[in-house]
Amino acid sequence: MSATRITLGELEAGENDAIVFEAIKSAFGTPDSLGIIAIQLPSDHVYHAQRKHLLELAPRIASLPAEVKASLEHPQSNYSFGWSHGKEIMESGPDTGKGSYYAQINPRAPSELTAEFTAKYPSYGYPNVWPAAQQLGGESLEHAFLGLGRTMADIGVVLARRLDAYLKAKTLGRSDVASFSGALSSPTNCHKGRLLYYFPQTEAESDAVAAAWCGLHLDHSMLTVLTRAITDPSVLDPADKSGLYIQLPSDTQSQNLTNAGNKKDQSVKDEPRFVRVAIPEDCVAIQIGEAATYASNGLLRATPHLVKGSSRSNVARSTFACFLQPDSEFDLGAGKTFGAFSEEILALHYEQQ
Template structure:
């Protein structure tokens, strides 16, 4: 059954106002409260953000177009394909494997790069390889500066997430009885369970007059791209999507040597060639709202852990993603999501730790 689709601008705040603590409660309620879209946009980011975003999202196309044997070497079966490259491992509602998008998963927390930290967490939680397995990185001879670009952009996003969390803490301290001062900021700042997902939506098959799944209405069925879901962490940092015409600009790497400079960033289309492509929020009334994130901004969505931590004051909102149709071209959609999640041992509701919380969600969703 089709739902009405509308477009709406998300609540926006300036990074400097977050730093100075100048974000009022009404703004947070409008962004994250019970009747909200569950997303806030942060503008006024450091100048380097735009360059880092362009470079990493270009890498997404280069990566996804590597030969199959190169991609297979970047997979991590032991982590259930939630580290490194993953494509065709998830099943859709229809029961078929999802081959329309590829993902590259990384734990970007700076402290997680310390082998002793990673091994310590893995020993403590041997049944959680999704969160504890070591990162897999392409060799620099294959994708020069991929790892350094990925890490630098994610660290910037986490730093901004810390400031959003700080604003939420100030609100919760006044509005939530018994709330621990600075708790959410502590969780976001210190977590070694953060997960980043670099996404590549492959240029879709199909006619140029329909969506990639062959449906003209994005509200009819979203499962063919990224099914309606709730994030289960605290705050999810999102870049705007980058659309690349891979026919006009083939993302094919020439032979590299260790001294070779990285591939040039790919030309970015000024906008999506398909107005139906993008991020959608599905409200509790069934209304479907398309939300855009400006290219020089970050979006932060609420997750289920944040809803529990704030005892429902801030709500996790169901959302899905619709990729671009072919529209006569070969257009890919690239984006990055950084899921700031509590450490596995952090208490989410005063009694249950995040490990138990995550297990419940996985059992519920699968």
């Protein structure tokens, strides 16, 4: 199934609200929306080269010596900086199917990282952690990671401006709906990048992981900007069903999935239904996160999703997500800040560590 699609030029021009608003409504604004939009980029956009460069580094990081990867782990932030593998807790237990590398896209100045801030928001209160270039054959992970992350964040802010216009029209300028572009353009935003490497599985393992490489969850960001994955081998069997799956909104409501731990109502026995969503080669995709659902008073809908593993053996997958997030003190309503909300979610995901 294809995501709702629009060009970056159409979003930037702002000349035809009808086209843009219809795309936003289709992607995010109805009970049947999948909560994702694909933004087509020009063929000469810098994103394409940046994506290829960074994603090709993912397997190299995953294959670093164990002692090097251990030195890049950051448990004091709930693994919200640097490398981790098997630390995140999903519904089925520790997630060992993927390796993860987190960094702040706009690192805070050392003067901002006070002991008080770090104690309150450990997921955001540390400097980034990077491997030395010589450990990656002279490649700078920092340069590649932050370059792609900032490009994707800029695209996300373009969409955020159009979301603001859509919500203003939808609510007749109601004051209780936040400005997305204002929140995400703040110099103290909490944007996080996450480079992901899904390990190839043996034939015996592939049956077990085909259900999910990454368990069912809601993103807690405002917006999540996603690349199309790179796989190894690059061309998969047409029968391969790996990739991004989104739970149908009608089943989301019946399953009562919320991000209070991303746990389902166990009294519900009906099997949820999912649709596979492919990201076109010339597009980035943007999903709505739960913070946006709060900030829009439910007018924009986040949807639960998972990444399904390959039923074929020895298939690896590399991808990158840029989580666009407001300042840690951004008010989500009901007296809860974004920082407090995200710390609650991350603590649940790493509760057994």
